[in-house]
Amino acid sequence: MERRHTRKFVRTFFTTPTALEGEEDSAKMLNRAADLRGMExxxxxxxxxxxxxxPSMRDEGAQNIIDVLADKGDGFPGEVHPRIVWHRDSPTTRHQGFKHMLEIADPDNGALDNLDGFVIPEVGGIDDWKKADEFFTIVEHEHGLEEGSLAMSVIIESGAAELAMRKLRDEMGKPDNNLERMFLLVDGEVDYTKDMRAITPTGGLPEWPELRHNTSRGASAAGCIAVDGPYDDIRDVDGYNERMTDNQAKGMLGIWSLTPGQVVEANTNPLPPATGSWLLDADGREVELTEEDGVFVYNGDRISLTDEGDEYVLAVGGDEQTLDEDALVDELLGLTSYVPSMDDIVDSMEEFEAARDAGTGAIAITRSATLEIDGVEVDISTDRMWDEATYQAAKTPITLFQDVYEHRPDQHDDLAELYSEDVVERAASVGN
Amino acid sequence: MERRHTRKFVRTFFTTPTALEGEEDSAKMLNRAADLRGMExxxxxxxxxxxxxxPSMRDEGAQNIIDVLADKGDGFPGEVHPRIVWHRDSPTTRHQGFKHMLEIADPDNGALDNLDGFVIPEVGGIDDWKKADEFFTIVEHEHGLEEGSLAMSVIIESGAAELAMRKLRDEMGKPDNNLERMFLLVDGEVDYTKDMRAITPTGGLPEWPELRHNTSRGASAAGCIAVDGPYDDIRDVDGYNERMTDNQAKGMLGIWSLTPGQVVEANTNPLPPATGSWLLDADGREVELTEEDGVFVYNGDRISLTDEGDEYVLAVGGDEQTLDEDALVDELLGLTSYVPSMDDIVDSMEEFEAARDAGTGAIAITRSATLEIDGVEVDISTDRMWDEATYQAAKTPITLFQDVYEHRPDQHDDLAELYSEDVVERAASVGN
Amino acid sequence: MERRHTRKFVRTFFTTPTALEGEEDSAKMLNRAADLRGMExxxxxxxxxxxxxxPSMRDEGAQNIIDVLADKGDGFPGEVHPRIVWHRDSPTTRHQGFKHMLEIADPDNGALDNLDGFVIPEVGGIDDWKKADEFFTIVEHEHGLEEGSLAMSVIIESGAAELAMRKLRDEMGKPDNNLERMFLLVDGEVDYTKDMRAITPTGGLPEWPELRHNTSRGASAAGCIAVDGPYDDIRDVDGYNERMTDNQAKGMLGIWSLTPGQVVEANTNPLPPATGSWLLDADGREVELTEEDGVFVYNGDRISLTDEGDEYVLAVGGDEQTLDEDALVDELLGLTSYVPSMDDIVDSMEEFEAARDAGTGAIAITRSATLEIDGVEVDISTDRMWDEATYQAAKTPITLFQDVYEHRPDQHDDLAELYSEDVVERAASVGN
Structure with missing residues (x-):
């Protein structure tokens, strides 16, 4: 039997209700999701x-999963990991979850070929994770599968589960479990907030930066993949993207998606942009400069610049400085940063590789631009040293791209449209 | 013997010197504290x-604790947990602490009936916690108490103690200890700063966000209660309240109080406000809008708004945007948030419960308001989806209120005055 | 044989390439570094x-280390800890590292007398640390050294190593290892970023606040010293100093230096300044006030103040308040803070010690100043309570200074020039 736990990265974790009450086809949502292709x-x-x-629909939901996977699973381009019921405090719930796993994975029911694993919510300490793992092992034996062939992912939604992640590395490989099956560590901030008994004035969720760090670290130490929880405000596309950027700086490259629209955002966001851009720190607010005929223009009112012949007056949020040209360039270098495009990253990697092959251990990567503020143009240029370590760290988005390119042929057309055929081809092969 | 380790929440941890040098009545402060009632x-x-x-007054201090508890303990409305001496690096100090515990808990001395446990400062690794636990057990045996009946709280003021918290869950329940007695995990940032050897330019204490997260998580995983350390600047009431708001977003709902005035603030702060309010993000500074005849007015200069007939000009910190009405409402929704009152939260919970009982799994909770900026009025309205998980997470302040209501009858009058009898009654019974 | 693992603090961790390709003297950089003295x-x-x-130069590099230490090691004022090769995933690399250690520490080669230990990069879980420790022990036995006499430092550059730090305290002292040799815990953010697979839009390194907290805590719990990783942008002196200030608030007092210029900054920064200064929070931006004839003047445009006879108008970032004198002083106290000089700290400590010796447990330390904003002068004065705990926590920079003073006589002249002979003398003896 073909198994596909070969992904090194997971950008998107998309949940779908399994059975709707009062609908003619209770599996309507499952059927619709199973038809998604490409960036959706x-x-x-x-x-x-x-x-x-x-709760009353969950037995029917398990059956719907079986039916839809048997029917449409072959064509679905991603992996499939149903979430079953589980709770660290309820043996009844755990038993119910076990029975659903046993049924969904039964080869006679026809879903198994397109089933990659299960997601276990509400886990507690590591011993609770082992109880779930043991049920996976029993399911595998009952159905003639290899031990560990079904992937196990967990939702981190308690302090106890947060603490358990640090033990995973030590527990994996022990003869009495098959925890090597561990796949995703997914934060579940709503229930985590409840478990931690946190309160915010507006009732909004706390940011939980430490939890996300610990999840990312746990994934790194145990060879798993870290995924952030759902972003409830579906209409707030900017907020969803900001959250992803914040997550990525923690090494958490995946995120939950609640709608196909969120899936598109979350499939795209961690990949480098098609076009590079210059950012300006306008008195504490980061602004993307507008390119006009190769010049990067600041159009806001927070920074002003006047050219007074032999010197310049730069005002940032009301604080004026009189500067000569060199000092002005220095000041602007401190306020600007460049976001490289996919093309730029591939270029830099190729440049470094060529230098390395020629015996040079470090090179300077230069970025230059003409900025315009209040009609005054200034040329700036900045260097960054690249050595082997920089190269390796900078490579992550490219490695992610290559993992996507290998496992998601259904997205090749979208990627080519986004970046051009040529860039996709170079990105797919650089560094190998 | 009656024991009262039944609190699920602790808002306030109030310390009092046990013996003052050079005073006629060295127990003056203890006597005064023992008379506090209500929100104080x-x-x-x-x-x-x-x-x-x-140090020279501590034997007398132990005797004062006994005398004051024997005399006034019956009437004191909160729990009583004296802090004794202890140090991970000093067997002499630990021995002294043991002797004080033995004496204070001696039933012949008359304080025991009003003694709930002890607070152990300066603990180190988990084995040091076990040494303290062992002394509790011996004290209990010597005095004919049930094992585990005296609660143990610790002050986290070393890196070693911070690390020990994550082990608590694993160690509790082992046959060689009675760590089930653990009650409060209290951060002690002054000594922690010393132990970590941290330096700040002004000599002020670092914020230690990670420590507070880890304490809250440790409490969550082990069924304890997390409490933040003292806030030294007694006159800075705003700063104390801001610290509590920050703590609450971490699930740390209790805080140390150094004066009865701080006790009032800290008993009140974690409860929802009596009146809801709208907040506006005025170019990075959060401002509470003033209600005037049902309209919420912004009176500052950081945001300006003009109505130009068919469009609006909104300026935030100097950045102008020209917007039609829909775009303006959208923009303002992004800048505003609502802080619900106790009444609002109870309403939302009841609304969700009714929907759930009628078979609906999720409802939209709507908040609407008329805002006024520079004389221009704008109506905004925002929805938030509530499902079972939202409901459970939103419930925390109400559960806290109910714990207070049950255990602190001496505060009923204050609560009724703050919220009205009707709101108190509904809040006390909702969700049960 | 003289060993010198007596430092309680390490400010600077300066790396030098051991062998340059294509240079006549491949040890050129080593020779130059070995000649550094004083603050450099x-x-x-x-x-x-x-x-x-x-990689191709590393055998020659090991030999260069030996030659330069044998030749110039006697005169070098700091400790010497070469970094050898190691990788948690490569037995070949670990074997190579072991051979280099064996050779560099061979007493017959003449470097041993000036060798204090080795730095092990790319460690994984605690068992990987033990493998390195075992090689140290074998080297010590082969060369007739006492077990544990060579210090071991590690670079934390993986999630696994971050998790290992919390175990150090438990593992030290076990009969099968000599982990008491542990000295520095050094963050290596470039490779850590790669291991965590983090991505930032600009390719810059994430801040990793949680990692730095955990390293500092691990050092505190295990009696080691925490050191931050390299700051790549060598020209950005302000940024390097800001990073150090941020680290110090976490208890991480040491940092990597890539150039002698960075060494000077990093040797100086954690020591208190020679002159005290007043900071003003100018609408979210912290500004150091300029002293002019004993008055501290604000020269910016973000805050304005006018004296209108019986009241004052204070505008912060556009928000105006009309205040009487007391309210103005209160408001300004909230916006200002004082950064004490070395002299100030020594004064406060001496003042507290005198009070303590006279039987007083707490004193108020007062700071007063005349501020000037827009030509209007205002006198402010603020108290801070100092008790034993405040005193102990405030003492850290002085303890650091005393450690420097004891172990770095080559810096005495620089310190006297920075602070004056008198201040140095008092700082060297206060608190002992």
């Missing part, structure tokens, strides 16, 4: 037989 | 026989 | 036989 299709699809589905 | 009385009162009391 | 000489010098040196 997630890396990991999660038919959600837990919170998204009413 | 803490959830946990800590006669402090460690740092707040001179 | 680091507390810990790290001849870097790993990333700074090309």
């Amino acid at each position: 299709a997630p890396d990991v699809w999660v038919p959600d037989n837990e919170d998204a589905t009413a | 009385a803490p959830d946990v009162w800590v006669p402090d026989n460690e740092d707040a009391t001179a | 000489a680091p507390d810990v010098w790290v001849p870097d036989n790993e990333d700074a040196t090309a």
